[in-house]
Amino acid sequence: MNFGMIEAAAARLRGHARVTPLLSSPFLDEIAGRRVWVKAECLQVTGSFKFRGGWSAVSALEGEGGVLAYSSGNHAQGIAAAAQAHGREAVIVMPADAPAIKVANTKAYGAQVVHYDRATESREEIGAKLAEARGLTLIRPYDEPQVIAGQGTCGLEIARQTAEVGVDGGDVIACCGGGGLSSGIALALEEAAPSFRVRTAEPERFDDVARSLEAGERVENEALSGSICDAIVTPTPGELTFPILKRLAGPGFAVSDEEALRAMALAFLRLKIVLEPGGAVALASALFRPGEIEGDDVVVVASGGNVDPVVFARAISTYGDAA
Amino acid sequence: MNFGMIEAAAARLRGHARVTPLLSSPFLDEIAGRRVWVKAECLQVTGSFKFRGGWSAVSALEGEGGVLAYSSGNHAQGIAAAAQAHGREAVIVMPADAPAIKVANTKAYGAQVVHYDRATESREEIGAKLAEARGLTLIRPYDEPQVIAGQGTCGLEIARQTAEVGVDGGDVIACCGGGGLSSGIALALEEAAPSFRVRTAEPERFDDVARSLEAGERVENEALSGSICDAIVTPTPGELTFPILKRLAGPGFAVSDEEALRAMALAFLRLKIVLEPGGAVALASALFRPGEIEGDDVVVVASGGNVDPVVFARAISTYGDAA
Known part of the structure; x- marks a missing residue:
């Protein structure tokens, strides 16, 4: 893993992935007490940054x-869309409780989906x-060098x-x-910009990376399901990714489901x-x-927008008057 | 009104207005039967293209x-934000039934708001x-040359x-x-690109521009309120704008409130x-x-995103399964 791989991935992504905008709002700045810059990766092809890593790989x-x-x-979705564009077959193993929209979209990109039980089976x-x-x-x-390069x-x-x-x-x-x-x-x-420092954001109770950074070694989450933040529930930091984060990242954040929903409502209202x-836990942090x-200044990556309508409607109905 | 004024406005807007992205989705292309390119002006400062004209003026x-x-x-909001940044006082006359979020934001940008009754008073x-x-x-x-130049x-x-x-x-x-x-x-x-042709999109029953283009002269709408598309309900085409449209625009579109809500749900899901x-009637068209x-190919301008949460929640709850 080195910087040259990221530059090479950027060259392969050009014309296929989107350069997503860096958004801001004076209303968010006021809440945060500093300028907040939001890298809107929800606007990436397939609705999340994962298309970068998928296409790169x-x-x-x-x-x-x-x-x-x-x-x-x-x-x-990132792999399915990239595979389709390259004329390759894609088979995707997905948890049975994955949001319906993600399953439907993965199939729509031509992939075959195989389901498993997140609590009892190993994907x-x-x-x-x-x-x-x-x-x-x-x-x-x-844990795949070309995927890390793509996200980079x-x-x-x-x-x-x-x-x-x-x-x-x-902080980013x-x-x-x-x-x-x-x-x-x-x-x-x-x-490319060494005066910035990366920090991670996770859901409470699933903050294995934050706790691993604190402990100096990889620790595990007790639960494997039960967060509204389905996209970022993993058992433990990656083998390849953790040494990089240990060397370069600052302390991690953990936010509640309610804070994630409030951040979703504010992104709806203000951005x-x-x-x-x-995709909202970094903004929530x-x-x-x-x-x-x-x-x-703080930069946050708003990493994805693939949310079922009922969850989104609940977030903005409950917290959308936070004006 | 000439092209040079638009170029001059672009120079004044640089670093203040956003260059909004041109988005697309294979799912939308499939519905439309051609490639659909969405100019996402909802991501503009203040949540709509109006900031361009406001800043320009x-x-x-x-x-x-x-x-x-x-x-x-x-x-x-466009005028209020631009005036605030220039250190000028702003007074805004708004209809009493304007969406609450638009009134609140206009005040938050430091403007004084004066209300009027859209059905009985003349703004x-x-x-x-x-x-x-x-x-x-x-x-x-x-009907203001520097505003038209800004939108240009x-x-x-x-x-x-x-x-x-x-x-x-x-078509654009x-x-x-x-x-x-x-x-x-x-x-x-x-x-700048004469092989493109502009076409207008309006709500049904408020399609004064489409009917005026067909008649070759400015005609009026019968009603002045009663559309869910509050942002684009006007009595008749502008004095300055209509001659430009008569010379350059193709036939106008008119869509129903339901079609606008369906387009909102698809923009949520796919973009x-x-x-x-x-802001969704062009996409609906x-x-x-x-x-x-x-x-x-067709290009649509998604012109604004300042919607009350309850309206948005209804749109995506009702039409968000259109996957």
């Missing part, structure tokens, strides 16, 4: 043959068996876009499951973007943990 | 003194009296961004109240952006009037 494959991925939904085992039986190349959601392209854009608006340093908060996005951005910023709960942040 | 003022505007809400008369009594400069919402900067971006994705012509559908946005874009494209009803459009 699929476009780096040699030879022919299909791909296999396991995913709660966003990596699934890694199911995936490994299927990949071997059908000759598919497994693309892991975060988001960091290259943050470096360029913050320079354009005159921001020259501060990224939503964190296994750590592919945060470690990729950390590697990109280390070289006019659609965030899923797991910036808005509701101002005392844990230093500096006049 | 306020930044072109000479001398000191405050400004006055009448508006159902989006022009109000033009109230505005003229207030402006004279308090020495304020009136900035009309569309959206057309400059469309010309550049379509070229970047390899689209070299077709713009939501239309008085015609400031559509006439500004028409003037910009006439010079992860928040549209208000009046592209999706639900495919037989009235020619060519492989």
Whole structure:
């Protein structure tokens, strides 16, 4: 894993992935007590940053043959869309409780979906068996160098876009499951804008990365399901990603489901973007943990927007009067 | 009104207005039967394209003194935000039934709000009296050259961004109240990308521009209220804007409130952006009037996203399963 791989991924993504905008609102700045810059990855192709890693990995494959991925939904869509565009078969192992919209979209991108029970089965085992039986190349959601490199392209854009608006340093908060996005951005910023520091955001009770960073070694979550932030519930930090985060990241944040829903409502009101709960935890950290942040500016990655309408309607109906 | 004024407005807006992204989704393309390119002006500062015209007009003022505007809400916010940034007082005349979020935001940008009854009072008369009594400069919402020039900067971006994705012509559908946005874009494209043609989109029963284009002269709407598309309900096309549209625009579209709500739900699902009803009628035209459009590509301006949470929640709850 090095910076050159991220630059190479950026070259492969050009014309396929979107350069997502860096948004802001004086109303959010007021809540946070500093300027908040929102990297709107929900506007990425397939509705999340995962398309970056998916395209990076699929476009780096040699030879022919299909791909296999396991995913709660966003990596699934990223891989499925990238595989379809490259004319490769895609098989995706998804939890039975994945949001309906993510399952439907993954199928619509031409992938075959295989379900498993998140609480009792191992997606890694199911995936490994299927990949071997059908000759598919497994693309892991975060412990995969080309995936990390793809997510790192988001960091290259943050470096360029913050320079354009005159921001020259501060915390960059990224939503964190296994750590592919945060470690990729950390590697990109280390070289392209070293005055920025990555920090992770997770749901409370599923803050394995924050606790691992504190402990200095990988620890596990007790629960494997039960958060509204389905996209970023993982058992433990990645083998590849954790050493990167340990070296480069600041202390992690953990926010409640309610704070994630409030951040979704504020993003709706103030930025006019659609965030899923797991895509809103970095924004929630910036808005509701101002005392844990230093500096006049904070950058947050709003990582995805694939949310079922009923969940979104509840968030904005309950918290949309937070004007 | 000429192309040079649009280029000059673009220079004044640089670093203040956002270059909004041109979004797309294969799911929308499938519904429309052609490629649909969505210029996401809901992501503009203040949540609508009106900031372009507001900034253009306020930044072109000479001398000191405050400004006055009448508006159902989006022009109000654009003027209020621009005036605040320029250190000028702003007084805004708004209908009593304007969405609460638009009134609250206009006040939050430091403007004084004066209400009137849309069905029985004339905002033009109230505005003229207030402006004279308090020495304020009136900035009309569309019949104002610098406002049209500001909205035209959206057309400059469309010309550049379509070229970047390899689209070299077709219809550009713009939501239309008085015609400031559509006439500004028409003037910009006439010079910058003449193979594109502007077309207007309005709510049914409030399609004064479409009917005026058909009649060759300005006709009026019978009703002045009663559409869910509050942002684009105007009595008749503008004096300055109509001759431009008559010369350059193709036939107008009219869509139902239900079609606008369905387009909002699809923009939520497929693009992860928040549209208000009046901001969704151009997208609705592209999706639900495919037989009235020619060519492989269509560009739509998604003009604003300032919608009350209850209306948005209803749209996505009712039509969000349109996957």
